Amino acid sequence: MDRTQNLQRAETFSFINPWIRYSLFFFSFLFWVLSLLIVAIGVYAKVQKATDTMRDTFLIDPAIILIAVGVVMFFITFCGCIGALRDNIRLLNVFSLSLTLVFLTQLAIAVLGFFYSEQTRDALGKFVKKAIVHYRDDLDLQNLMDYIQKEFKCCGWNEYTDWSWNLYFNCTQGNPSMERCAVPFSCCTPIPGEAVINTMCGFGVQAQNYLDADKSIYPVGCADRAVLWIESHLLLVGALALGLALPQIAGIVLSQILITQIRDEISSVL
Numbered sequence: 001m002d003r004t005q006n007l008q009r010a011e012t013f014s015f016i017n018p019w020i021r022y023s024l025f026f027f028s029f030l031f032w033v034l035s036l037l038i039v040a041i042g043v044y045a046k047v048q049k050a051t052d053t054m055r056d057t058f059l060i061d062p063a064i065i066l067i068a069v070g071v072v073m074f075f076i077t078f079c080g081c082i083g084a085l086r087d088n089i090r091l092l093n094v095f096s097l098s099l100t101l102v103f104l105t106q107l108a109i110a111v112l113g114f115f116y117s118e119q120t121r122d123a124l125g126k127f128v129k130k131a132i133v134h135y136r137d138d139l140d141l142q143n144l145m146d147y148i149q150k151e152f153k154c155c156g157w158n159e160y161t162d163w164s165w166n167l168y169f170n171c172t173q174g175n176p177s178m179e180r181c182a183v184p185f186s187c188c189t190p191i192p193g194e195a196v197i198n199t200m201c202g203f204g205v206q207a208q209n210y211l212d213a214d215k216s217i218y219p220v221g222c223a224d225r226a227v228l229w230i231e232s233h234l235l236l237v238g239a240l241a242l243g244l245a246l247p248q249i250a251g252i253v254l255s256q257i258l259i260t261q262i263r264d265e266i267s268s269v270l
């Protein structure tokens with residue numbers, strides 16, 4: 001009787017912990033679905049847009065970036081899913097290695113961005129300058145700039161006169177545009193008690209000096225505002241970074257544990 005029980009236990013015993021195995025499967029599956037969603041959004045954005053102003057602004061069309069990130073994520077999480085489900089060491093190794101590579105790349109970008117903050121700022125400035133130049137050519141770009149300016153309470157990159165970069169807002173004498181010397185409405189300070197917002201509040205502002213402009217708009221450039229925002233939201237920035245890194249680290253650790261357990265299982269059978 002004892003002997004049969006022992007034999008049965010030996011047959012059902014496994015070095016592979018089902019909790020490790022199925023949590024790895026579950027999380028891989030979750031991010032696999034997410035990757036499909038990201039690809040779908042990227043394809044939708046790509047199909048929807050006829051113009052290439054986004055590509056002119058960001059060097060690469062953000063829709064293409066979304067699709068690329070989604071596809072890479074799709075293959076990595078697929079390896080995790082099937083590797084966990086089938087106890088496939090090779091797939092789990094591919095999963096673990098790719099995830100490590102992705103993690104280290106992100107870490108390198110973050111560290112470089114931090115130590116070369118001046119260059120990072122210049123690079124971002126180039127994007128914003130192009131976004132200002134193309135402000136009227138692309139509704140998405142317009143919405144993005146409006147969102148940034150409203151959210152950060154700022155105008156332009158260095159300051160409000162940056163809007164001269166745009167053909168329509170250019171303050172040069174003889175510019176036939178109706179909006180000559182204006183800044184977009186999204187630069188405007190809301191006037192307390194004013195029920196109807198004056199969409200013309202930015203008109204002629206570039207011709208005014210900083211102090212006068214300050215009465216109707218936020219004249220501060222968005223670069224300075226963004227730096228201030230990051231400094232005052234360090235905790236949030238850290239939490240976001242952790243939110244990005246934690247699932248990757250968990251995936252690497254879980255897959256490594258599972259690989260070890262599968263190896264133990266194989267050598268115990270042999």
Ligand SMILES: *[C@@H]1O[C@H](CO)[C@@H](O)[C@H](O)[C@H]1NC(C)=O
Nearest residue numbers: 162163164165166170171172
């Ligand atoms: C405004 O337009 C003029 C004439 O086209 C141009 O020379 C000038 O560089 C523009 N201003 C800015 C800030 O780009």
